[in-house]
Amino acid sequence: MSQPQVETVSTGADKAKLAAAGVLLVGAVAAFYLLNQQDTWVRVAALVVGLAAAVGMFFTAEQGKQLIGFSNESWREVKKVVWPSRKEALQMTGYVFAFVVVMALFLWLTDKTLEWVLYDLILNWR
Incomplete structure (x- = not known):
């Protein structure tokens, strides 16, 4: 328009x-x-x-x-x-924080798994 x-x-x-x-x-x-x-x-x-x-x-x-x-x-x-209400804003903020925590755990777990596979199993550096 x-x-x-x-x-x-x-x-x-x-x-x-x-x-x-x-x-x-x-x-x-x-x-x-x-x-x-x-x-x-x-x-x-x-x-x-x-x-x-x-x-x-x-x-x-x-x-x-x-x-x-x-x-x-x-x-x-x-x-x-149309602005969100306080309740909606807090809920969305909580969802974002939860997603960040889950993603951080996933990336940490992936990093440690790859480290274990490469250094311990394949290269025997430890």
């Missing part, structure tokens, strides 16, 4: 918005380091404001809108998942 993929063409405005978001991101990091003589809260505020502006600019571009749409569809799909 997935919708057909629609290919969008990036316009010049979208490319400009993405470039501006990149410039804002680099500017925010640069401002953080260039303001090293200021108080820490001023540096952090400059960084946070710059990052928020970069994220805001990104989400106005077509790629940002697609990301928001993808996130909404993903959340809708997560809501459709």
Whole structure:
């Protein structure tokens, strides 16, 4: 029931918005380091404001809108998942542990049997 993929063409405005978001991101990091003589809260505020502006600019571009749409569809799909009850989860965990123990015993027994056949019976090394 997935919708057909629609290919969008990036316009010049979208490319400009993405470039501006990149410039804002680099500017925010640069401002953080260039303001090293200021108080820490001023540096952090400059960084946070710059990052928020970069994220805001990104989400106005077509790629940002697609990301928001993808996130909404993903959340809708997560809501459709039928999660097991606590009892079912504990039972399945017990089955897995039991299988691991049985498989470990089987592999140990196979290893010891092959060791006995090769070293004791065939090669007489012991």
